[in-house]
Amino acid sequence: MRTALRVDLLHALENKDNRRPWHEVLEQARRRFALADELGIDGIWIGEHHFDHMGVDQSPNPALLLADLASRTSRIRIGIAAVILPAWHPIRLAEDLAMLDQMTGGRLDVALSRGILQAEIVNLNAEADRSDDARSKAIFAERLGLLRAAWAQDPLRWSSERFEYPHPDTKWPGGPSKYTDENGKATGMAVIPRPRQPGGPSLYSVTDTTGGFVAAAQQGLKTITWFPTRGVLDGLNTAYRAEAIRGGGTPLQDSSAVLRGCLIAPTDAEARELVEPEVTSSFEYIKKVRGIKVWLDEGEDPDDPAIQATAPFDLLFERDHLLVGSPDTVAEKMLKAVRENNASHFVLSPSLTENDLCVERTMLLLAEEVLPKVRAAVHG
Template sequence: MDFGIFNLMTLRDPAKSRREMIEETTRLVLQAEEIGIDVAWFAEHHFSNYSVCPSPLLMAAHMAGKTSKIDVGAAVLVLPLYHPMRVAQEVALLDIQSDGRARVGLGSGYQKHEFDRYGVSLDDRAEMTLEYWDVLEQMLHTGRVAYEGKHFRVAETEFSLRPVQERIGPFYVTGNNPEIVRRTAASGSVMFMTAGYAGSKGLFAIYDRVCETLRKQNIDPATLKTGIQQYIHVTDSKEQALQAADCARYVARLVTALRQPVTEVDGFMIREVPIADEPPLETFRDNLIIGDAHHVAERMAEELRRLNPSHYNCFFQFGAMPYAMTKGSMERFARDVVPLLEKEVGPLDRIGRGRDALAA
């Protein structure tokens, strides 16, 4: 198992400089590289303050030039919003720019607010994702594409760009469409799962649904590679824990608004309103992995034993959390949490290799 840092880049104060946000993200990625995080992921969202990053590949290329060891990638590319021939070339270019450090996450998207503004039907997203995935695989693995599908057709085309990696992969895939789940397992890709503020119990429920989907298709769930994303904040302060919970609640309110048929915005700022039947702030704190080092290690160990992931993506700066809070939490994570976690579950490089390795 390896670790990631997820960079959503949410804007809570519209007066905050976007340049400052990029500089903060850069400093956090450099810190992540220093403490041994394996990959920096960048989100893709459009036309709202939920994220000011419309291009994860641009952010990854920017960070590739400022780092030397950490992998950089998109979590995730919303494939229906791209022309597949262009995104395939840009992924190859990122791998060249980073000297083989590119990672690729794929997703079908879910925000009608974004799809409407690109003129793409949300109803077609699964079909489009599967076709565009074909194109991306052909280009990255063979250097040429010829395709005849429902949503995309192209005569045989050879590319001048080839990635440094002989075979970029595995892909990290989000989505609950049964065919996407099936293909993820069959292709050896990683099922990338996050449950938002539902936390560990939510992750377990998602994993169980994915396994049931695979069983219905006569696929052994044990063959599935899993990656999980979780909110992490390490603090001994009860007050700071609640402040982190407030940041998580802010994300949850924005996501809920973006899942509505019409997202209410003031310009580009999503109107923040409480979720229907919203739980108290303490529930956000308790669902997520927020607390002292021992608490964080114990909760993470529970997830590792239950899910055996090959990748654990840490969402450190969520809900526009102040930079100093995030930096301090990351320092505590590396210094205090990781050693405790290894005492709980053993060497982390054995996690994600199969149930036998986890139990040994």
């Protein structure tokens, strides 16, 4: 039986060059969340970013922000993609996320990351600088273990390289309890509240490498991925499943959630005209940072003159990185991913984020024309 199709949105709090007062950025996010909930879209995610003077995504406290945004919804799932785990104290994170899960009635999903931008990581936790890959991974694993223990253990008892709970000198007033001995010395800690969802929110890793997928399977995390498509995505999903089975567990997912840029307009031509400048700009930036290979399929040569000469929009569209076009075109693209890559969870990032008319039209066409067609084809 095929896994139920899930289609979410990713909302970036974009404010290019800080042109708008930040309260307008907040109000825009509020409108988007309320509309997504009203339209019956399955979920909506925000990210975490710090020191963002460029205005790419100004969301330094996603837990606090989601407490406000989610209060304007009633049914849609809400998510953070992704919490920069090394930047947080894991107990405080456990408390904040549990509180948020309680406040939303158990609608929270959480993706975790070691961090991407060096400026964010080193200015919040210099020890976690990813230039030391082994140490960065160890810090992530330690915090992940403590986060989970805080939700699972009562009382919490923990000892690792960087954390010890209770602190040896901890005392509480009052008589003996399951948290204290007869002298009032703490023997364990109460982490309150617990999440509304049994075991806590679903946890994801945001990754696009084989090593990242293998690590996610080892750590019992689902995955969200951006760049990989076609054969590359198939290989990553295969590596995840194999590692989960090798470890004696059942894979948490049949295939990764896939993040894709999205813009829907009445015609393919109008959609392309609107979005192509943004696609080209993003492509050129990522090409400088990571190279063209991240966009390519398995076995494609990044130095192939034909690939080098292809317009960025065509290169990305042909390799299924973009869900851009008319409702029929976008529905067909989604169905292709379902049939060829076994995709069952999409996270769509609307292009032209600051343009309310384009984004809201994309959301309306997605809900009213694309998803009914896709779900009918998938589920019959």
